[in-house]
Amino acid sequence: MKQVNGEKLLTSLGDGVKNLRGRLTPNAPMDRVTWFQAGGLAELMFQPHDAEDLATFLKMLPQEVPLTVVGVGSNLLVRDGGIPGVVVRLSAKGFGQLDLMGDNRIKAGAICPDKHLAAMAMDNGIGGFAFYYGIPGSIGGALRMNAGANGGETAERLVEVHAVDREGNEHVLSNEDMGYSYRHSSASKDLIFTHAVFEGYPEDRAKIRADMDAVRQHRETVQPVKEKTGGSTFKNPEGHSAWSLIDEAGGRGLMNGGAQMSSLHCNFMINIGHATGYDLEYLGEMVRQRVFDKSGIKLEWEIKRLGIFMPGREVRPFQGATTE
Numbered sequence: 001m002k003q004v005n006g007e008k009l010l011t012s013l014g015d016g017v018k019n020l021r022g023r024l025t026p027n028a029p030m031d032r033v034t035w036f037q038a039g040g041l042a043e044l045m046f047q048p049h050d051a052e053d054l055a056t057f058l059k060m061l062p063q064e065v066p067l068t069v070v071g072v073g074s075n076l077l078v079r080d081g082g083i084p085g086v087v088v089r090l091s092a093k094g095f096g097q098l099d100l101m102g103d104n105r106i107k108a109g110a111i112c113p114d115k116h117l118a119a120m121a122m123d124n125g126i127g128g129f130a131f132y133y134g135i136p137g138s139i140g141g142a143l144r145m146n147a148g149a150n151g152g153e154t155a156e157r158l159v160e161v162h163a164v165d166r167e168g169n170e171h172v173l174s175n176e177d178m179g180y181s182y183r184h185s186s187a188s189k190d191l192i193f194t195h196a197v198f199e200g201y202p203e204d205r206a207k208i209r210a211d212m213d214a215v216r217q218h219r220e221t222v223q224p225v226k227e228k229t230g231g232s233t234f235k236n237p238e239g240h241s242a243w244s245l246i247d248e249a250g251g252r253g254l255m256n257g258g259a260q261m262s263s264l265h266c267n268f269m270i271n272i273g274h275a276t277g278y279d280l281e282y283l284g285e286m287v288r289q290r291v292f293d294k295s296g297i298k299l300e301w302e303i304k305r306l307g308i309f310m311p312g313r314e315v316r317p318f319q320g321a322t323t324e
């Protein structure tokens with residue numbers, strides 16, 4: 001059953017949309033965007049041509065229309081009822097650039113893959129970015145999630161972020177303005193990041209190459225990187241590893257419908273066939289309940305869950321949860 005009505009929303013925006021250079025798609029399937037390959041429809045997807053086009057669109061979008069931005073979907077669980085309102089997905093043409101700025105600085109567009117930034121830094125003998133080689137997301141997702149791995153994280157390398165707000169006004173945020181903590185930024189949820197400036201340090205290229213190879217090899221051994229997954233499902237609680245809590249609670253290999261906690265890395269959830277958003281989220285709450293029952297620890301979702309449930313297929317947070 002379809003819950004969103006993109007054609008109606010598009011019509012309600014009027015003739016102004018004819019001046020846009022980007023692409024508007026009513027009822028866009030989000031299972032084509034997310035790494036899980038699951039989830040409902042985006043009511044109306046907008047892929048802006050460039051930053052100016054994005055600002056023009058935001059200025060014409062009525063305040064009451066919900067707005068969501070996505071990167072390449074490697075950290076997203078979309079519910080089966082779809083995402084109401086507009087989903088902005090940045091285009092590679094307008095937001096995928098990488099520029100060397102001098103002084104070990106690199107400017108990266110928000111849809112640029114983290115891996116490309118790591119590769120450019122290596123080519124130019126700039127250290128500090130090898131950790132990005134193992135993260136399959138985009139720079140926009142990394143800025144929002146404070147993505148990190150192998151001892152490095154976004155907050156360590158970031159100089160400034162350029163963004164637009166819900167009204168289409170431009171902002172420049174310093175590293176401090178991003179309010180970073182572990183896999184979290186307290187920057188306003190209204191902001192769409194368009195590009196950012198990063199700074200590394202001089203380092204031998206062979207050393208960077210070796211670090212990047214080590215990152216890749218490690219991942220291929222311990223993570224189900226070739227599966228339909230969303231990366232780490234839960235954040236590591238202070239002083240604990242989420243995977244070991246899940247393992248001790250009997251979560252390794254646990255299944256619900258087409259969803260399973262990976263046997264290779266049990267904090268990774270995978271779509272083993274035709275998992276729905278419901279299968280995945282319900283499995284996550286089953287795991288949270290088991291871990292709480294076993295250890296008294298409340299796991300917090302790292303994966304971002306977006307959209308609305310199908311009627312009759314709501315997932316209630318596990319009993320120990322005090323929020324959500």
Ligand SMILES: Cc1cc2nc3c(=O)[nH]c(=O)nc-3n(C[C@H](O)[C@H](O)[C@H](O)COP(=O)(O)OP(=O)(O)OC[C@H]3O[C@@H](n4cnc5c(N)ncnc54)[C@H](O)[C@@H]3O)c2cc1C
Pocket residue numbers: 035068069070071072073074075076090110134135136137138139140141142143144145146147148149191192193194223224225229230231232304
């Ligand atoms: C196999 C695998 C391994 C992974 N390993 C790691 C890892 O080691 N470390 C790690 O940190 N993560 C890891 N992840 C998770 C994921 O890759 C990161 O969180 C990544 O930064 C998400 O980027 P994305 O472009 O996919 O964002 P999405 O998943 O599309 O979105 C994630 C969040 O970012 C927001 N967002 C995206 N773009 C923008 C923008 N332009 N402006 C504002 N907000 C934006 C979205 O609204 C959403 O809240 C892994 C995922 C997979 C599938």
